[in-house]
Amino acid sequence: MAPMSPYSGKPDLIRAIIGEIPYLRRFARGLAGDRALADDLVQDTIERALTRLHLFDQNLSLRNWLFRILRNLSVSHYRTVRRRGEHIEFDELAMTDPLELQPQEAQSQLNDLSAGLNQLSHEQREVLLLVALEGLSYREAAEVLSLPIGTVMSRLGRARAHLREFMGEATNERIRRIK
């Protein structure tokens, strides 16, 4: 352990890691879309973190260090599935036909957002989730992703623009179909 560690020892650090699991699961759910895949990612993240406790980067918060591990795992996962050409299943929610479900407008918008999120590139999605869902500052997001802060900001801008465009279209589409 580095001398500046706020954790007095290994058991302390492990307890703290356990406390971060809900946030890891939320981030993973957003990244992967699919619940089982997300929980696999979290499990792999914890396993990897436990074998690398000595590498815990004191410049990051524990949560952000874990986010970084999780994100790196998800990137290598995406590379693998792209190479294999495997189809990634998204949440059923995103695939539900709005006409069949006839949900309230608020629910429809959530479905649109879920579908829109899946339309984003992995690079845009991870930035948007870290900043808008996990509440990281631009600097923190840049550290987690090992990117320059300017790249974080431009990806965030593109993510929001795409999402806005997608959700606008989805709403229009729904209105057309219901008419």
Place this chain on the structure above:
Amino acid sequence: MSARRDSVDEAMLHAYVDGELDNRGRLEVEEWLSGHPDDRLRVSEWVAQRQKLHELFDTVLTEPVPDVIANVATRKRAGCLSRRIAAIAAAIALFVAGAVCGWLLGHFQFGTRAPGQVVAERALNAYSIYAPEVRHPVEVEAAQKAHLVAWLSKRLGTPIKAPDLTATGFKLVGGRLLPDDTNPAAQFMYQNDAGRRITIYVVANKPTRETAFQIYNKGPINSFFWLASDCTYAVTGTIDQQSLLAVARAIYHQLTGREHS
């Protein structure tokens, strides 16, 4: 001081939405937005995206952590096969322990568990997740109080209020919608000048009778809960029990016009 600027670029609008600006920058952007409706619309849609992301994914925070993940963190490091065996053994042990606990609960505790305690427990869990949140403690901020109260009342299916607690030193931060098992629940968050936070958690679960204040706690977090005519309330915080009780009384008084025993 004039905050007027000739132009505000898109990066600055994002920084505004993400709380990256200092006071001066914030004022400049607000000034700019007041005269540029297109940018105002963009900003409000980005904020809406963030709120919807929370609506979509925050429920994950209160889901129980799957055993398979929890076990990874606690089990000893060993070879792959023995780890798998250990996991199976742990699962069996958990199942047995769960069954025994369930049996014990059924026989000894169930009858003594106060009505509303489950709600208090959920309120306390929600508190422990959202109260430490620095940047996004609430979904809808106090600035939109009327909208917040109307929205939550609509979702809960009964008129609810966000009491004024300024007399006890707490000011409304805002609120959010949460799942309470299968019911929608409302959480109002308040903060005092020292930065301490309390929450009021409301579920419209139509209790069969009203009750006195009861306390539930876990570690440093206390929660006073009571059943009223159509809702169960839990007031939760890390302040001492006497102060929290004073807040609970103030809330009860405002909601009913009566003093609570």
